[in-house]
Amino acid sequence: MKIRAHLFFLVFAALLPILLFSVALTALFWHEQYSTGVSQGAIEQSLWDVALVVAAGGTAALFLSITLAWVLGKRITRAVSGLAGVARGLATAQPAPPVPTANVAEINETADAFGETRKQLQACERQLRESEEKFRTLTTHAPVGIFLSDLKGDYYFVNRNWCAVSRMTVEQARGTGWQRALHPEDRDRVIAEWRAALQQGLPFSSEFRFLQPNGTVTWLQGSAAELRNSHDTVVGYIGTISNITGLKRAEEAMRLSEEKLRRQAQELEQQLIASGRLVSLGEVTASMAHEFNNPLGIVMGFAQDMLSETDPSSQHYQSLKIIDEETRRCQKIIQELLEFARPKNTDLGRTDIKQIIEKTLTLVSNHLYKQKIEATSVVDSNLPHIYADVQQLEQVLVNLYLNAIDAMPIGGGLKVEAKRQSADTSGAMIVISITDTGFGIDDKDLPKIFLPFFSARKRKGLGLGLPICERIIKNHGGRIEVESRSGKGSTFRIFLPLDHRPERLPETDTRPE
Numbered sequence: 381m382k383i384r385a386h387l388f389f390l391v392f393a394a395l396l397p398i399l400l401f402s403v404a405l406t407a408l409f410w411h412e413q414y415s416t417g418v419s420q421g422a423i424e425q426s427l428w429d430v431a432l433v434v435a436a437g438g439t440a441a442l443f444l445s446i447t448l449a450w451v452l453g454k455r456i457t458r459a460v461s462g463l464a465g466v467a468r469g470l471a472t473a474q475p476a477p478p479v480p481t482a483n484v485a486e487i488n489e490t491a492d493a494f495g496e497t498r499k500q501l502q503a504c505e506r507q508l509r510e511s512e513e514k515f516r517t518l519t520t521h522a523p524v525g526i527f528l529s530d531l532k533g534d535y536y537f538v539n540r541n542w543c544a545v546s547r548m549t550v551e552q553a554r555g556t557g558w559q560r561a562l563h564p565e566d567r568d569r570v571i572a573e574w575r576a577a578l579q580q581g582l583p584f585s586s587e588f589r590f591l592q593p594n595g596t597v598t599w600l601q602g603s604a605a606e607l608r609n610s611h612d613t614v615v616g617y618i619g620t621i622s623n624i625t626g627l628k629r630a631e632e633a634m635r636l637s638e639e640k641l642r643r644q645a646q647e648l649e650q651q652l653i654a655s656g657r658l659v660s661l662g663e664v665t666a667s668m669a670h671e672f673n674n675p676l677g678i679v680m681g682f683a684q685d686m687l688s689e690t691d692p693s694s695q696h697y698q699s700l701k702i703i704d705e706e707t708r709r710c711q712k713i714i715q716e717l718l719e720f721a722r723p724k725n726t727d728l729g730r731t732d733i734k735q736i737i738e739k740t741l742t743l744v745s746n747h748l749y750k751q752k753i754e755a756t757s758v759v760d761s762n763l764p765h766i767y768a769d770v771q772q773l774e775q776v777l778v779n780l781y782l783n784a785i786d787a788m789p790i791g792g793g794l795k796v797e798a799k800r801q802s803a804d805t806s807g808a809m810i811v812i813s814i815t816d817t818g819f820g821i822d823d824k825d826l827p828k829i830f831l832p833f834f835s836a837r838k839r840k841g842l843g844l845g846l847p848i849c850e851r852i853i854k855n856h857g858g859r860i861e862v863e864s865r866s867g868k869g870s871t872f873r874i875f876l877p878l879d880h881r882p883e884r885l886p887e888t889d890t891r892p893e
């Protein structure tokens with residue numbers, strides 16, 4: 381039943397008895413007066429009686445109405461308070477009690493509508509909670525840093541990865557706090573880029589560094605885009621930061637190796653140019669060799685004649701012998717120069733290093749004496765023989781002695797050592813060291829001294845001595861190294877492998893004889 385019908389029934393129930401008694405009283409009064417001719421006093425008396433009855437009936441009717449109204453009101457109140465419960469449930473999202481108002485249709489309908497709304501709200505709320513949970517899980521486990529900012533660009537959320545990369549807490553990152561994580565060298569630039577992106581409503585994208593309190597620097601790729609609500613209104617920004625430190629390191633390593641390769645290519649180019657110059661020099665020398673060889677041949681001829689006619693005990697015999705040997709060496713050097721551009725095979729034979737050292741020191745003894753240089757040699761007593769080209773080895777040692785002598789213009793010491801080095805990764809070796817106490821080699825020159833035409837002796841040297849030495853030693857399967865300290869002296873070390881032998885020869889004993 382509707383509320384309006386309830387109220388109408390209530391008023392009707394209260395007024396109906398009074399109306400009935402009033403009609404009955406009026407009818408009685410007229411009937412008594414006109415039909416019976418009863419006196420007015422008797423009629424009034426009767427009327428009073430009737431009025432009393434009417435009053436009693438009215439009072440009873442009124443009491444009945446009030447009782448009915450109370451009962452009805454109670455039911456309405458219960459319905460309304462049930463409704464209020466539903467409304468409260470809606471407001472607080474708590475479950476509401478059922479509304480016990482089977483007869484109050486509007487309230488029931490309203491309560492039902494409320495209940496339906498509440499169910500829908502609860503479903504929405506559940507969906508919201510689920511999507512919040514998904515967002516939380518996603519942001520917590522995402523391998524990138526995530527941040528949310530308002531329209532001003534102030535942060536109100538950062539995820540776990542963001543905190544790990546910056547070593548800041550969520551609280552510290554809030555507002556403009558995140559800016560403190562930026563590397564001081566990148567800070568102004570990134571803030572300016574961030575502001576520009578916000579003002580122009582453009583996506584933000586930049587590479588920058590975070591500097592952690594412990595000094596760790598992390599390279600990051602940051603990007604952000606507008607965040608819109610369901611009405612497509614921009615309400616803030618969502619962004620990510622990805623760690624690109626590894627990428628940056630790889631880039632840097634690549635750049636360095638590129639630089640190194642370029643340097644090496646330049647060096648190679650220089651060497652090629654130098655060897656080109658060497659080839660040209662070889663051509664020039666080839667044409668000159670004939671002219672040199674003739675007078676040299678004459679000198680050699682005379683020296684040999686005189687040598688054969690001189691008694692070995694004569695004081696000139698030794699000098700003539702040296703002239704003979706040196707002219708031969710000159711002849712050979714001319715040939716070496718010619719052959720430098722056209723590699724020559726080494727003529728390997730069993731060689732006694734001790735003998736070569738003694739002989740070559742004798743060859744330069746005059747220079748040593750003139751420059752007040754004291755020469756010493758220390759050779760292992762059981763040094764094995766090796767297969768080598770004796771003349772080429774002599775050429776190497778003489779070149780090195782002459783360089784050492786040049787480095788000691790006011791005297792000094794020259795020490796030649798030879799010993800066997802136990803087998804390492806490159807096998808057993810003989811090491812010949814030539815140490816001087818000269819002025820040494822500048823650090824900047826050290827990498828260049830084996831390049832053709834590098835010479836610090838501007839006018840005196842051609843800068844071919846060491847390249848020739850290196851080439852000869854390489855042809856013997858060995859290597860040559862240098863150690864030098866400017867102002868203190870230098871040591872050149874020649875490493876010759878014990879197992880280097882001509883292919884046609886079987887492996888033979890290389891122990892000393």
Ligand SMILES: Nc1ncnc2c1ncn2[C@@H]1O[C@H](COP(=O)(O)OP(=O)(O)OP(=O)(O)O)[C@@H](O)[C@H]1O
Nearest residue numbers: 783784787820829835836837841842843844845846
């Ligand atoms: N023992 C040393 N002490 C100091 N500097 C040295 C020594 N040996 C070599 N050098 C430096 O290395 C440079 C190159 O030596 P290299 O023997 O190739 O040429 P050179 O002696 O200048 O000329 P060349 O040997 O062709 O006459 C020298 O000019 C010198 O500066």
Ligand SMILES: [Mg+2]
Nearest residue numbers: 779783845846
């Ligand atoms: Mg030299």
